[in-house]
Amino acid sequence: xxxxxVHTKRPDxxxxxxxxxxxxxxxxxxxxxxxxxxxxxxxxxxxxIGAAVAxxxxxxxxxxxxxxxxxxxxxxxxxxxxxxxxxxxxGGAIIGVSMGWFGNWxxxxxxxxxxxxxxxxxxxxxxxxxxxxxAFVLFFLIAPLLPVVWLSFNAENFFTxxxxxxxxxxxGYSLKHYRDFLGTDEWMVPLKNSLIIAPIATLIxxxxxxxxxxxxxxxxxxxxxxxxxxxxxxMIVPLIISATGMFFFYAPxxxxxxxxxxxxxxxxxxxxxxxxxxxxxxxxxxxxxxxTLVGFDKSLTRAAANMGANPVTTFFKVxxxxxxxxxxxxxxxxxxxxxxxxxxxxxxGSARQQTLPWQMxxxxxxxxxxxxxxxxxxLVSVSILLLLTVELLxxxxxxxxxxxxx
Numbered sequence: 143x144x145x146x147x148v149h150t151k152r153p154d155x156x157x158x159x160x161x162x163x164x165x166x167x168x169x170x171x172x173x174x175x176x177x178x179x180x181x182x183x184x185x186x187x188x189x190x191i192g193a194a195v196a197x198x199x200x201x202x203x204x205x206x207x208x209x210x211x212x213x214x215x216x217x218x219x220x221x222x223x224x225x226x227x228x229x230x231x232x233g234g235a236i237i238g239v240s241m242g243w244f245g246n247w248x249x250x251x252x253x254x255x256x257x258x259x260x261x262x263x264x265x266x267x268x269x270x271x272x273x274x275x276x277a278f279v280l281f282f283l284i285a286p287l288l289p290v291v292w293l294s295f296n297a298e299n300f301f302t303x304x305x306x307x308x309x310x311x312x313x314g315y316s317l318k319h320y321r322d323f324l325g326t327d328e329w330m331v332p333l334k335n336s337l338i339i340a341p342i343a344t345l346i347x348x349x350x351x352x353x354x355x356x357x358x359x360x361x362x363x364x365x366x367x368x369x370x371x372x373x374x375x376x377m378i379v380p381l382i383i384s385a386t387g388m389f390f391f392y393a394p395x396x397x398x399x400x401x402x403x404x405x406x407x408x409x410x411x412x413x414x415x416x417x418x419x420x421x422x423x424x425x426x427x428x429x430x431x432x433x434t435l436v437g438f439d440k441s442l443t444r445a446a447a448n449m450g451a452n453p454v455t456t457f458f459k460v461x462x463x464x465x466x467x468x469x470x471x472x473x474x475x476x477x478x479x480x481x482x483x484x485x486x487x488x489x490x491g492s493a494r495q496q497t498l499p500w501q502m503x504x505x506x507x508x509x510x511x512x513x514x515x516x517x518x519x520x521l522v523s524v525s526i527l528l529l530l531t532v533e534l535l536x537x538x539x540x541x542x543x544x545x546x547x548x
Contacts, residue, residue, distance in 0.1 A: 152200070152249065152250060152251050153248070153249070153251055155196070155197065155200050155249070158248075159196045159197075159200055159245075159248050159249045160192075160193040160196045160197055161193070162196075162248050163192045163193065163195060163196035163241070163244060163245045163248055163249075164189040164190070164192040164193040164196070165189070165192070166192055166240070166241065166244050167188040167189050167190070167191050167192020167193065167195065167241060168185050168186075168188045168189035168192065169188070170188050170192075170237050170240070170241070171184040171185050171186070171187050171188015171189065171191065171192075172184055172185040172188065174188070174233075174237075175187075175188075177226075191241075192241065192245075195214065195241050195242070195245045196245045196248065196249055199214075199242070199245045199246050199249050200245075200249040200250075207246050207250070210242055210246050211238075211239055211242035211243050211246065212242075213242070214238040214239065214241055214242030214245075215235045215238035215239045215242060216235075216238070217238060218234040218235060218237050218238030218241065219231045219232075219234040219235035219238055220234070221234055222234020222235070222237075227309045227310070228309055228310035228311075229308045229309055229310055232310065253266065253270050254266055256269070257269050287522055289303075290515055290518050290519060290522070291515075291519045291522065292307070293512060293515050294319055294320070294512065294515035294516045294518070294519045295307075295315045295316065295317065295319075296314070296315070296316070296319070296512055296515075297313060297314055297315055297316035297318070299511065299512060300512070301510060301512060301515075319511075319512045319513045319515065319516040320516045322511075322513045322516070323513050323516045323517050323520070328501070329498070329501060329513065329517065331496070332496050332497055332498045332500060332501035333498050335495055335496060335497050335498075336481055336497045336498045336499075338412070339412065339415055339416055339419060339480060339495070339497060340419070340477050340480040340481040341477070342416050343415075343416045343417075343419035343420045343423055343476070343480040344420075344423060344473050344476045344477040344480060346416070346417070346420035346423075347419075347420045347423030347424045347426070347427050347472075347473070347476040347480075348427055348469060348472060348473040348476065350420070350424055350427075351423070351424040351425075351426070351427025351428045351431065351472060351476070352427060352431050352465075352469050352472075354373055354424070354428055355427070355428045355431035355432045355435060356431070356435070356457075356461070358370050358373075358428070358432065359432060359435045359438075370428070373424060373425060373428055374425040374428060374429065375425075376421055376422050376424070376425055377422075377425040377426070381485045381486065382485060384421075384422070384486065385485045385486045385488070385489040385490070386489065388418045388421070388486060388489060388490050389489040389490060392414040392417070392418065392490050395414070396410045396411070396413075396414050399413070407492075408492075408494045408495075411491055411492045411494055411495045412495055414490045414491065415486075415487055415490050415491045415495050415497075418486050418487075418490045419479070419480040419483060419486065419487075420476075420480075422476075422479050422480065422483060422486065423475070423476025423477075423479050423480055424476070426472050426475035426476050426479060427469070427472030427473065427475070427476055428472070429472070430468045430469075430471045430472035430475065431465060431468045431469055431472055433468060434464075434465045434467065434468025434469075435465060435468075438461070438464060438465065442460050442461075442464075443456050443460055443461060446459070446460045467535040467536065467538050468535075470531075470535050471532045471535050471536060474528045474529075474531060474532050474535075475532070477528065478525055478528055478529075481497075481498075481499075481521075481524075482499055482521065482525070483497075483499065484497070484499035484500055484502075484503050487499075487500055488500065488503075498517060498521070499521075501517075502514050502517055502518065
């Protein structure tokens, strides 16, 4: 019953392959036609081209799939270059790759290759539709970031694409916004504050969150589900409500520290922001460490105790090496939360604790500068690197627990 089709039968060219690919071509044609002010002409032309591509790819059986896709990209890219310059070349190549892959995937019958042999046509349709829905969701999550990154290289002080940028001319691009970001105190001071606050808040979150997760993983702890709900509530409660509550809590605390202990006002401000960010980061640490502890063999700690190890030694020598990937993953999430957070710091902090997101928010309100886009691009790049690290650690954790092959 688990048999999967390896060699698939080609579907009928006229009644299935060409109409299906024509639909994709019509979509691309409609979008392209909008650029030139004739969307419906583009719709019809795209459908005809899509059907033609499907017919050609189905007839050409002596060329490998990758070469077909490459040839489609080259042809569409060349046509785009003729009508739209370098921008048309780039867009045409993307359309060519999409059309070539989709036409070959449909025409060769590979759309059935990933499903069991006993699936009906409706089940196959739903299986592939679900995959495309997931792909579109991923695309629409990532797509808003692409214009931000692209516009950060704008040579002009605009938030719009210039004709030179759309034509991919060298004079339309510049690194001046990155130089403004890296070369002025207006941006470097908030960046320094973020790099002070986020690591310390992460350290506190990891320390308290790991201990809480280990304690709540013990079955004999009374009311552990209620305590878990309270500890992860900062992740669930709307941030504006948390920020308001933190303001009313930390404002009197800060005044008491300044009056009774004589602490510097700026130092107290950093303490308040760090503690507030630590509270926001603890839920992420608890969740990731708790997930790691699900597969932890508790007989290891009992064996260590039988050998004479005290609880502290057992924790650092036995437990910590095995749950370390989860701890680091939680720490990375806590770091990202603190580094990107702006609402709480607006309520709890002062001008001396102005972080990079705060500066970006202020810049959007007071002056529209593309330097904000350069800062956003750097933040996105850092977040991507951290998330890749989290994924690598997740896989390592699964290997350590025997949940996936090495």
